[in-house]
């Protein structure tokens with residue numbers, strides 16, 4: 001029998017469909033946090049147009065895409081490396097830097113651990129405190145020592161949705177510089193944050209050579225199936241190393257065309273962000289009336305604790321609704337869940353089902 005890879009994320013409608021003997025298209029997936037507007041029309045058109053040239057190899061340097069991203073992010077072109085989803089950047093960074101000791105926040109996105117475990121790196125955890133609403137604060141400095149080769153921070157954090165203030169980020173970077181620690185800040189959900197300039201570490205790129213920022217088209221441009229992400233750093237040694245560590249044609253011509261088109265979609269962005277904001281308010285208001293503790297969301301997903309002893313994921317599957325149980329996150333248990341902010345009709349279905357269950 002074919003061995004199925006150990007999978008620790010949401011979004012696995014394929015396995016759920018097999019288990020429930022239904023079509024994957026009939027599942028209402030709240031477990032992956034994707035812009036509910038779906039693929040922008042301009043992106044779809046660019047993909048179709050790119051097929052004309054799909055018999056050619058793609059530009060392995062992603063030159064046009066990096067130039068477009070440089071404008072979108074207001075970051076120098078040579079600070080950008082494009083990858084097959086942000087996940088590939090995580091693995092390349094770890095494979096190039098080969099850290100012996102890593103510090104990872106818990107709970108957080110689990111691919112940092114997977115990449116680190118794959119190279120045999122020793123992982124230490126900095127546990128966020130429930131009584132502090134899982135917000136990262138200066139306590140972390142005590143856990144960063146000369147032994148720490150790499151630190152991963154997710155801002156806003158997945159699954160908690162909590163933001164780390166820039167002044168804390170700066171203190172961490174300064175301390176890490178002294179400790180010779182590289183810092184990877186995952187900002188894959190930052191573009192969903194309304195005042196993101198206040199939180200993003202982008203303007204610190206030229207200042208801290210130990211800083212690497214991760215981003216993705218996956219969530220904000222709803223391009224999960226296309227696979228396109230990038231990382232940014234002013235450290236040329238690291239950027240060159242990341243390029244050399246992995247396949248050369250890692251981003252397809254189709255993904256490159258989609259990315260170039262996506263960053264032009266300013267109307268799509270502003271409209272969808274406003275919509276997500278409205279729908280997030282609706283969900284928080286309705287969920288707050290139930291036996292759930294909601295942690296104030298900052299991106300396109302909501303993290304909560306169920307105060308009743310009940311398997312909410314299982315119960316909601318009976319309604320064809322899939323949510324993310326957070327029981328397999330380091331530092332959490334089965335009472336925690338995460339839901340995406342989706343379209344109005346789906347959000348209403350979720351609220352109705354939750355009211356029935358709780």
Ligand SMILES: Cc1ncc(COP(=O)(O)O)c(C=O)c1O
Nearest residue numbers: 085086087109158188216218229
């Ligand atoms: C915080 C975070 N970073 C990175 C990724 C990986 O993104 P991609 O799908 O672009 O590889 C995810 C995916 O869920 C994520 O939640």
